[in-house]
Amino acid sequence: MKDLSIDFCGVKFMNPFMLSSSPVSNCAEMIARAFDAGWGGVAYKTLATQVTKIIHPSPRLNKYNNQACRMIGLQNVEQVSDRPLEHNLKDIKWLKKHYPKHIVVASIMGFSNKEWEILGKAAEDAGADMLELNFSCPHMAIEGSGSKVGQAFDLLEMFTETVKKAVTIPVMAKMTPNITDMNEPAMYAKKGGADAISAINTISAITEIGLDDLVPKPNVFGKGAASGYSGPCVKPVALRFMADMAQNPDLGLPISGIGGIETWVDVLEFLLLGASTIQVTTGIIHYGYRIVEDMMEGLSDYMEEKGFNSVSEIVGKALPNVHHTDEFDLSRQGVVEYDLDRCIGCGQCYIICQDGGGQALSWDAENRRPVMDEDRCLSCMACSFICPVEDMIHYKEMPKGWVRHDPEPMED
Amino acid sequence: MEQLAERAPLFSDEMEKGLTLTLAMEEAARCLLCFDAPCSQACPAGTDPGRFIRKLRFRNVTGAIRTIKENNPFGWTCGAVCPTAKLCELACSRTAIDKPIQIGKVQRFIVEHGWLMGFSPIKKPDKTGKGKVAVIGSGPAGLTCARELTLQGYEVTVFEKKGQAGGNLRYGIPPFRLSEEGLSREIDEIVSLGVTIKTNTPIEGKEGLKKLKDEGYQAVFVSTGLWDPIRLGIDGSDLTGVMSATEFLGSMRSGKASEMESLIQNKVVAVIGGGSVAMDAAQWAKKIGAKDVYVLYRRSYTEMPAEEKEKIQALNDGIHFLILTQPVKYVGNGALQGIVCRRTRLGDPDDSGRRRPEEIPDSDFELPFDVAIEALATRPEPALKEMAELSWDKNTISASDTSLQTSTPWVFAGGDIVRGPALVVEAVADGKKAAQAIVEHLEGKGE
Ligand SMILES: Cc1cc2nc3c(=O)[nH]c(=O)nc-3n(C[C@H](O)[C@H](O)[C@H](O)COP(=O)(O)OP(=O)(O)OC[C@H]3O[C@@H](n4cnc5c(N)ncnc54)[C@H](O)[C@@H]3O)c2cc1C
Ligand SMILES: Cc1cc2nc3c(=O)[nH]c(=O)nc-3n(C[C@H](O)[C@H](O)[C@H](O)COP(=O)(O)O)c2cc1C
Ligand code: SF4
Ligand code: SF4
Ligand code: SF4
Numbered sequence: 133m134k135d136l137s138i139d140f141c142g143v144k145f146m147n148p149f150m151l152s153s154s155p156v157s158n159c160a161e162m163i164a165r166a167f168d169a170g171w172g173g174v175a176y177k178t179l180a181t182q183v184t185k186i187i188h189p190s191p192r193l194n195k196y197n198n199q200a201c202r203m204i205g206l207q208n209v210e211q212v213s214d215r216p217l218e219h220n221l222k223d224i225k226w227l228k229k230h231y232p233k234h235i236v237v238a239s240i241m242g243f244s245n246k247e248w249e250i251l252g253k254a255a256e257d258a259g260a261d262m263l264e265l266n267f268s269c270p271h272m273a274i275e276g277s278g279s280k281v282g283q284a285f286d287l288l289e290m291f292t293e294t295v296k297k298a299v300t301i302p303v304m305a306k307m308t309p310n311i312t313d314m315n316e317p318a319m320y321a322k323k324g325g326a327d328a329i330s331a332i333n334t335i336s337a338i339t340e341i342g343l344d345d346l347v348p349k350p351n352v353f354g355k356g357a358a359s360g361y362s363g364p365c366v367k368p369v370a371l372r373f374m375a376d377m378a379q380n381p382d383l384g385l386p387i388s389g390i391g392g393i394e395t396w397v398d399v400l401e402f403l404l405l406g407a408s409t410i411q412v413t414t415g416i417i418h419y420g421y422r423i424v425e426d427m428m429e430g431l432s433d434y435m436e437e438k439g440f441n442s443v444s445e446i447v448g449k450a451l452p453n454v455h456h457t458d459e460f461d462l463s464r465q466g467v468v469e470y471d472l473d474r475c476i477g478c479g480q481c482y483i484i485c486q487d488g489g490g491q492a493l494s495w496d497a498e499n500r501r502p503v504m505d506e507d508r509c510l511s512c513m514a515c516s517f518i519c520p521v522e523d524m525i526h527y528k529e530m531p532k533g534w535v536r537h538d539p540e541p542m543e544d
Numbered sequence: 545m546e547q548l549a550e551r552a553p554l555f556s557d558e559m560e561k562g563l564t565l566t567l568a569m570e571e572a573a574r575c576l577l578c579f580d581a582p583c584s585q586a587c588p589a590g591t592d593p594g595r596f597i598r599k600l601r602f603r604n605v606t607g608a609i610r611t612i613k614e615n616n617p618f619g620w621t622c623g624a625v626c627p628t629a630k631l632c633e634l635a636c637s638r639t640a641i642d643k644p645i646q647i648g649k650v651q652r653f654i655v656e657h658g659w660l661m662g663f664s665p666i667k668k669p670d671k672t673g674k675g676k677v678a679v680i681g682s683g684p685a686g687l688t689c690a691r692e693l694t695l696q697g698y699e700v701t702v703f704e705k706k707g708q709a710g711g712n713l714r715y716g717i718p719p720f721r722l723s724e725e726g727l728s729r730e731i732d733e734i735v736s737l738g739v740t741i742k743t744n745t746p747i748e749g750k751e752g753l754k755k756l757k758d759e760g761y762q763a764v765f766v767s768t769g770l771w772d773p774i775r776l777g778i779d780g781s782d783l784t785g786v787m788s789a790t791e792f793l794g795s796m797r798s799g800k801a802s803e804m805e806s807l808i809q810n811k812v813v814a815v816i817g818g819g820s821v822a823m824d825a826a827q828w829a830k831k832i833g834a835k836d837v838y839v840l841y842r843r844s845y846t847e848m849p850a851e852e853k854e855k856i857q858a859l860n861d862g863i864h865f866l867i868l869t870q871p872v873k874y875v876g877n878g879a880l881q882g883i884v885c886r887r888t889r890l891g892d893p894d895d896s897g898r899r900r901p902e903e904i905p906d907s908d909f910e911l912p913f914d915v916a917i918e919a920l921a922t923r924p925e926p927a928l929k930e931m932a933e934l935s936w937d938k939n940t941i942s943a944s945d946t947s948l949q950t951s952t953p954w955v956f957a958g959g960d961i962v963r964g965p966a967l968v969v970e971a972v973a974d975g976k977k978a979a980q981a982i983v984e985h986l987e988g989k990g991e
Binding site: 395396397419422423425426429430520523 | 549550564565566577598599602603604606607610
């Protein structure tokens with residue numbers, strides 16, 4: 133196994149894998165089991181003062197299935213920690229005592245300047261290695277909290293500054309994706325003194341509506357709501373925010389990547405786009421802490437194969453290849469090429485090329501094979517995505533000067 | 545190397561093609577990723593399917609290969625020949641929903657995918673020279689034990705009586721079920737870690753073990769399997785065309801293959817027995833051009849010990865089953881011309897729980913045959929039974945269940961020679977167990 137350790141804000145992580153703040157990091161007993169399984173750190177379930185009593189709605193979660201694929205997304209209406217603050221602090225202390233080499237990041241959320249300060253100090257006193265400021269829960273039932281703060285940039289800057297003044301440990305600000313440009317709040321966090329950014333928290337969404345009672349799920353006694361959505365389906369959105377922030381020269385802060393991570397390949401993609409630690413919730417809610425085993429082994433084998441000696445060498449490696457679409461070379465064009473020897477004659481390519489592509493295919497009914505008119509192919513690649521025969525349809529660049537034939541207008 | 549890229553199949557010989565990446569991923573997607581996976585508990589060799597399937601599911605392909613190869617040096621072979629319906633797949637939780645995960649096939653796929661990627665998870669040991677151990681017999685039990693000890697730093701020599709390594713994997717199971725190329729690859733992996741195999745070197749007779757001791761071997765693992773075929777012993781057994789399955793299958797893998805082929809082509813063949821070996825012999829005879837192949841079995845279809853799958857396969861290949869049929873005499877003039885058989889019926893169950901065949905008086909009938917292959921049980925060769933250091937339970941060596949140690953403390957034994965006719969995966973399990981016990985014996989508590 134390769135050395136997977138990485139420095140993040142001056143804190144040494146034994147590996148970049150963290151539990152994100154959520155039910156998977158709710159108490160020390162759970163986190164200890166996660167550490168034993170291989171996780172290098174935790175963002176502890178968000179702490180709040182007990183000025184306002186936290187009660188979670190019931191039921192708390194709903195799944196998003198797509199055909200036979202289960203739980204490609206998860207919607208939750210969970211609030212910040214409902215455990216007494218002293219219990220959580222005691223647990224953090226216990227963890228640092230029994231797992232001194234593992235990193236405990238205390239996630240906190242205040243509802244006033246004073247609360248942010250109290251929580252930050254209390255967490256530092258309990259032994260937390262870092263803080264994560266939760267500016268990003270999209271469904272907190274308390275006014276002036278969660279992503280509302282994340283969207284009110286001056287508040288975000290002020291609270292960050294308050295906490296920074298109160299503590300000596302590094303502070304990371306957790307961003308909501310429910311905005312257009314994450315660089316804006318991230319820059320405010322930086323101005324407030326944040327040492328790092330974590331992203332993304334959940335996306336505000338509605339996953340499903342009961343077809344008989346017409347109530348969105350989770351159905352909390354007759355009421356539904358838009359609330360936090362997470363899991364594999366949000367990963368592409370999260371990756372885009374990674375690249376946006378990592379490519380912003382003014383920001384220049386380390387990033388903890390979150391959103392839909394399940395496998396070492398997901399981890400690698402976050403690292404390549406600039407994250408230097410990663411965090412997971414939904415993957416664990418789906419499969420358990422054990423998924424870290426494959427993250428460690430898969431990443432280590434990849435590093436071995438590619439000759440990387442440390443995780444930090446991977447961080448941001450794909451960023452030079454991420455451009456704006458207006459930088460593309462449009463003079464180069466291509467089509468798809470079929471290796472019809474292996475075609476099984478299902479005809480799906482024909483259907484989708486007719487109805488969603490360039491009508492480049494016609495159908496040889498006798499032989500049950502698609503027939504390609506290259507000049508009409510859009511190189512959309514859609515047929516290659518649905519063809520059941522793996523790797524049968526390939527991209528082929530056409531010579532310079534080749535022009536695609538557009539459809540002719542209809543004549544009476 | 546793109547780990548998850550589809551690759552062309554590996555083997556050019558006649559073994560049935562394995563799963564493709566897409567199909568293996570689909571099987572992995574069907575897996576329930578069970579807690580305390582029942583499939584893993586059911587694998588005698590601890591190959592841990594629950595874990596390698598999960599690794600595949602989470603795109604950790606190299607890890608999946610590593611899990612199989614660390615746990616089972618014959619992971620590919622087992623994937624191809626294990627009777628999974630009685631082992632891991634019998635235990636699979638998914639069965640309660642529809643049908644089990646095709647664990648054997650996924651296992652075979654993962655190992656082949658590793659070969660195609662050029663990924664070898666098992667590395668040579670850092671430290672060597674811990675001591676000398678001898679292994680007698682290069683079947684799955686012996687080679688597994690040899691690899692495990694080599695990885696622990698021992699210098700291991702495997703002595704093999706036959707011309708090539710592999711035991712029943714080479715000279716028993718036909719290549720249409722287990723590709724020669726694949727088998728050689730799996731054995732080469734073991735050799736490349738530093739195991740020495742000396743072929744054409746039997747260790748037998750009274751002095752056999754003592755000589756090894758004198759040559760400085762500190763411990764010995766006896767894994768010779770059972771190579772003396774038990775014969776019917778009926779009249780006419782010396783006619784040309786009458787042979788044992790051991791002889792038939794062995795000849796097909798040696799210089800005598802073409803001789804065997806011309807003996808069988810366009811001829812009518814009887815295979816006597818109802819086990820897996822009988823099915824293999826019958827199918828191979830059919831494949832090399834026998835006109836008709838009959839399986840003669842003295843009980844009924846359900847008592848035949850062969851796997852359901854094998855029996856169906858044989859029937860579909862056009863092999864005729866003559867059940868409730870007991871051969872009583874070979875007839876011919878120098879060469880076999882026919883077999884006199886007697887009708888049987890089923891009586892009360894015997895020790896094996898299967899109903900006993902009872903011969904029906906005055907029911908003899910004669911059928912014309914050119915070749916008869918007796919596929920009954922096998923037992924240890926006489927030269928092995930002479931070994932002074934071993935004690936025997938009838939046809940098997942007695943050894944401790946937990947350590948496979950024999951009555952002579954520096955001699956251990958496993959595989960078919962201890963279990964009686966058993967399975968490849970059980971031989972692998974024994975090889976692992978014996979290696980562990982030998983290490984404990986040699987390094988252990990100042991014994
Ligand atoms: C035709 C056939 C089909 C089978 N099909 C299957 C199947 O589909 N699935 C399955 O799980 N199992 C199957 N089996 C059973 C399986 O092959 C055996 O259980 C397994 O090979 C036993 O392994 P082993 O290492 O104990 O012995 P073997 O494989 O028998 O190997 C023993 C080796 O020791 C050598 N040897 C013997 N005496 C000496 C000596 N004195 N000195 C040196 N070397 C010696 C032999 O030449 C041989 O190479 C089949 C067996 C046969 C015969
Ligand atoms: C049930 C649930 C509760 C969560 N609670 C918190 C929380 O208390 N604090 C927080 O910062 N994020 C919380 N999150 C968001 C996660 O930490 C994470 O940012 C998000 O789920 C995206 O990652 P994932 O796709 O790996 O789940 C919660 C998520 C879920 C599913
Ligand atoms: S997973 Fe556990 S806590 Fe959640 S609903 Fe089921 S039984 Fe209750
Ligand atoms: S989708 Fe693929 S397999 Fe189906 S007809 Fe088209 S090319 Fe052939
Ligand atoms: S028992 Fe079956 S479903 Fe469960 S882990 Fe094993 S293969 Fe998967």
